[in-house]
Amino acid sequence: MSVVAAAGFKAAGVSAGIKASGALDLAVVAAAHPVAASGIFTRNRSAAAPVLLSRHHLRDHQAQAVVLNSGCANAGTGAAGEAAALATAQKAAEELACGTSDVLVASTGPIGPRLPIENIVEALPDAIEALSSEAGTRAAEAIMTTDTVSKEAVVEGSGYVVGGMAKGAAMVRPDMATMLAVVTTDAAVSWQALEAILRRVGDSTFNCLNIDGCPSTNDAVVLLASGESGVRPDLDEFEQLLRHICLDLTLQMARDGEMTERVITLNVRGALNDAIAREIGRTMTDSDLVRSSFYGGDPNWGRLLAAAGAGAFPVNPRTVSVSYSGVEVARNSVQVEYDRPALLAVLSEGDFTVNVDVGTGEGQATIYACDLTPGYVTFNAEPS
16 A cells, blocks of 8 residues: 555556566656645755756645656756656646646656656556556556565554655665655645654655665655645654654665665764764765675774764764674774674674764764675676
């Protein structure tokens, strides 16, 4: 059910022939009329055409539909790419009998190739004809690229539902990878509340995911609220449920990282504030040396120290303490005695947690990272 679990939304997933394999590659999520909407997008300065258009269309804080394609990112495509993104929105608006600005677009896939807009224009009537409250999984499958599984989540609140879908397996280091997500709710929530809540939730979930240290040109998360339940939710509860959905999707993406063998939960504490803690954590997990040690299950805390010290925010080199799976290996930037063979045995079992305390501040963040495997390097060395 996922993205169509909330009342007032339908979805579709069809093949438009963008992917040579003939697999599903065009998804639509739509409401019966324009609804309150908010979005967060990549901060990459090479943002793709669909990101630019969707930002523009969200200026009135409402949308009726999101059209998403896989198989082509429509990034690095210049004026032709901008025209293709607009043509997608125009054709969907024509079929849905709504305004062009009420249609958001998103794309994912290889950067550089032109989007075959004629395929999309031809397929959109069939996609919109196929809109159904039962087609959430088909829509989730249609946005997959190197994902091995579709990613969906749903949770029930006090008289309302929140559901969503996402894709992402590589080029994921969001800053609001290629990651896309659409989340829907039938709660009655103002666009102002959606905007504030989505930004907070995005910072603590999607923006804490680091699969390979590569921010995408196409990151987009869209939140739509139909109000069909008639329930005006307690906003604290709504934010908690939205965070649950977004964290669920975040962890699904981490688990499906390209050729990933381990998911590492990195807790950073002691920074000046939460935002700085998040940046320190992301800087550490950007490091190929750190991620290689994750692959080997090696508690090489010195790599974390070096990576943290190379970042944009100052870290006191005398106050860093590190533990792996609850075993302290360094205190105040000095290695301590620990049972190394026993810890290596624990880390060899798979996923693990690393705690890094960088000082005496109150800032904290949790980063969800992946190891750097030989398979990842081989996979991404192949022509795409």
